[in-house]
Amino acid sequence: MTIKEVEQQIVEEFSIFTDWLDKYEYIIELGKSLPIINEKGKDEKNLIKGCQSRVWLAADYIDGKIYFTADSDAIITKGIISLLVRVFSGRTPQEIIDADLLFIKEIGLEENLSPTRANGLLSMIRQIKFYAVAFAANKNS
Amino acid sequence: MELYNNIEKIREQFPALTQRVNNRELVYFDNGATAQKPVGVISLLNEMNSGVNGNIHRAVHELSARSTILYEGARDAVKLFINAGDRGEIIFTSGTTASINLVANSFTSTFINKGDVILLTEAEHHSNLVPWQMACSRSGAELRFLPVDEHGNWRMDLLDQLLDKRVKLVSAAHISNVLGIINPVKQLIDKAHSAGAKVLIDGAQGVVHTEVDVKELDCDFYVFSGHKLYGPTGTGILYGKKNLLEEMVPWMGGGDMVGSVSLEKFSFAELPLKFEAGTPNFIGAAALGEAIKFMNSIDKGFAEKHEKEIISFIIRELSKIEGIRIYGLGENKISLFSFNIEGIHPSDLAILLNKMGVAVRSGMMCCEPLMSRYGVTGMVRASLAVYNTMKEAEIFIESVKRGVRMLS
Numbered sequence: 001m002t003i004k005e006v007e008q009q010i011v012e013e014f015s016i017f018t019d020w021l022d023k024y025e026y027i028i029e030l031g032k033s034l035p036i037i038n039e040k041g042k043d044e045k046n047l048i049k050g051c052q053s054r055v056w057l058a059a060d061y062i063d064g065k066i067y068f069t070a071d072s073d074a075i076i077t078k079g080i081i082s083l084l085v086r087v088f089s090g091r092t093p094q095e096i097i098d099a100d101l102l103f104i105k106e107i108g109l110e111e112n113l114s115p116t117r118a119n120g121l122l123s124m125i126r127q128i129k130f131y132a133v134a135f136a137a138n139k140n141s
Numbered sequence: 142m143e144l145y146n147n148i149e150k151i152r153e154q155f156p157a158l159t160q161r162v163n164n165r166e167l168v169y170f171d172n173g174a175t176a177q178k179p180v181g182v183i184s185l186l187n188e189m190n191s192g193v194n195g196n197i198h199r200a201v202h203e204l205s206a207r208s209t210i211l212y213e214g215a216r217d218a219v220k221l222f223i224n225a226g227d228r229g230e231i232i233f234t235s236g237t238t239a240s241i242n243l244v245a246n247s248f249t250s251t252f253i254n255k256g257d258v259i260l261l262t263e264a265e266h267h268s269n270l271v272p273w274q275m276a277c278s279r280s281g282a283e284l285r286f287l288p289v290d291e292h293g294n295w296r297m298d299l300l301d302q303l304l305d306k307r308v309k310l311v312s313a314a315h316i317s318n319v320l321g322i323i324n325p326v327k328q329l330i331d332k333a334h335s336a337g338a339k340v341l342i343d344g345a346q347g348v349v350h351t352e353v354d355v356k357e358l359d360c361d362f363y364v365f366s367g368h369k370l371y372g373p374t375g376t377g378i379l380y381g382k383k384n385l386l387e388e389m390v391p392w393m394g395g396g397d398m399v400g401s402v403s404l405e406k407f408s409f410a411e412l413p414l415k416f417e418a419g420t421p422n423f424i425g426a427a428a429l430g431e432a433i434k435f436m437n438s439i440d441k442g443f444a445e446k447h448e449k450e451i452i453s454f455i456i457r458e459l460s461k462i463e464g465i466r467i468y469g470l471g472e473n474k475i476s477l478f479s480f481n482i483e484g485i486h487p488s489d490l491a492i493l494l495n496k497m498g499v500a501v502r503s504g505m506m507c508c509e510p511l512m513s514r515y516g517v518t519g520m521v522r523a524s525l526a527v528y529n530t531m532k533e534a535e536i537f538i539e540s541v542k543r544g545v546r547m548l549s
Contacts, residue, residue, distance in 0.1 A: 024492075024547065028548060052503060052519065053486060074489045075548060076493075
């Protein structure tokens with residue numbers, strides 16, 4: 001599946017929720033699922049510090065694809081992170097660079113990406129893109 | 142003038158309060174960050190922007206004259222409001238932060254030398270910390286901190302030993318924006334003065350929730366923002382004792398702050414203009430005068446009783462929630478509540494409250510050192526204003542409980 005197709009799949013999953021309550025309950029469920037980063041990945045190096053919540057993000061580059069693992073101390077943030085990891089992990093750098101992430105708006109979660117001071121989630125997306133650019137440059141050099 | 146002693150009448154003054162957010166009636170409990178504006182303020186802003194807009198002080202034309210009257214009239218209103226002795230003691234700034242930076246630059250350059258000490262408390266807002274860190278790196282002075290106890294009260298027992306002869310200035314919040322306790326500022330000011338230090342009081346929250354009398358307090362500086370006091374954003378006040386302001390050298394030069402200027406040199410204007418370089422936010426300042434009119438129109442006895450009822454209700458109901466910790470408890474509590482609930486991240490709860498129409502703050506509240514003091518990375522804060530109702534307090538409590546159920 002392409003990134004677009006996975007995004008479309010997520011949009012469809014969310015389309016069954018008409019009430020914000022159900023939508024957030026689902027995100028909280030996603031957030032409560034198993035840790036998506038191992039404990040040793042949760043170090044200072046991978047920490048994205050925000051005023052609201054903290055996010056840990058690690059990236060591994062294997063056979064031309066980037067694999068992300070991530071975590072957060074806030075459950076809703078973690079739930080949204082798990083969606084982002086689902087979309088981005090196992091993709092080539094170029095696919096990630098080209099992704100527009102419009103699905104976040106389509107499922108009505110864009111308010112969580114508002115540029116409040118050092119919002120962990122927004123910084124995380126920036127970091128994902130940054131990894132992609134860095135790995136792409138590495139490959140070409 | 143008849144005073145408002147009815148919450149509905151007060152609410153009618155605030156158009157922002159009637160809106161719906163996320164399909165629900167807005168419960169606005171983020172007043173510690175900024176307050177909504179009464180119609181008097183909104184009307185004057187509109188009137189000046191659509192008509193009475195002439196630059197103040199300089200021109201002889203009618204619009205300039207009218208703007209100047211409104212601007213200087215607001216200065217008189219502020220002077221009376223905090224009972225300053227002289228209108229030259231009231232400096233318009235862009236807010237509390239700008240007022241503190243003004244003192245941190247002008248007072249420090251005139252009165253603080255290498256080896257001197259500036260005393261703060263460990264519960265200060267970044268705005269009353271970072272400007273002093275910057276001043277210390279310029280002057281070679283040092284910072285010292287008065288600790289707070291478990292409940293957020295100043296450790297007054299430690300004050301005497303901290304206030305030695307090296308301390309030249311003490312700067313502390315009247316009411317902490319996290320803890321919501323009215324601090325014993327009078328006691329601090331008296332002790333600091335006996336030790337030979339000057340005192341700045343950060344009144345960003347204090348001026349909203351207490352009656353401030355700068356003569357009675359005898360503080361050397363008192364600073365606050367307009368936007369938390371139902372006035373426009375980008376307005377603020379520095380009150381300073383006249384003798385100090387006269388000795389201090391301005392840190393900003395430009396138009397309006399000068400007496401005369403040649404190519405080589407200049408002389409200062411008289412107070413207060415000496416510290417008001419450049420065209421000030423004169424429309425905002427004039428409208429701050431309207432905010433003070435609003436403050437003066439409230440029956441203080443009524444407001445106090447109303448606030449006390451809501452405080453005891455919220456404290457009682459929040460305390461019933463399992464695993465809750467409220468930061469800042471004591472006799473002199475205002476209607477500002479920062480808390481954490483075990484196992485629940487503050488931003489998660491704030492996101493859900495927003496969905497229920499309840500606006501609160503979450504995060505570090507510009508007080509990172511205080512967060513570290515309590516070993517947390519954030520808190521949830523509900524801060525109320527004079528227009529908030531008991532019904533809203535009930536909705537808030539119900540919403541918190543619902544959020545907790547969803548997150549646990």
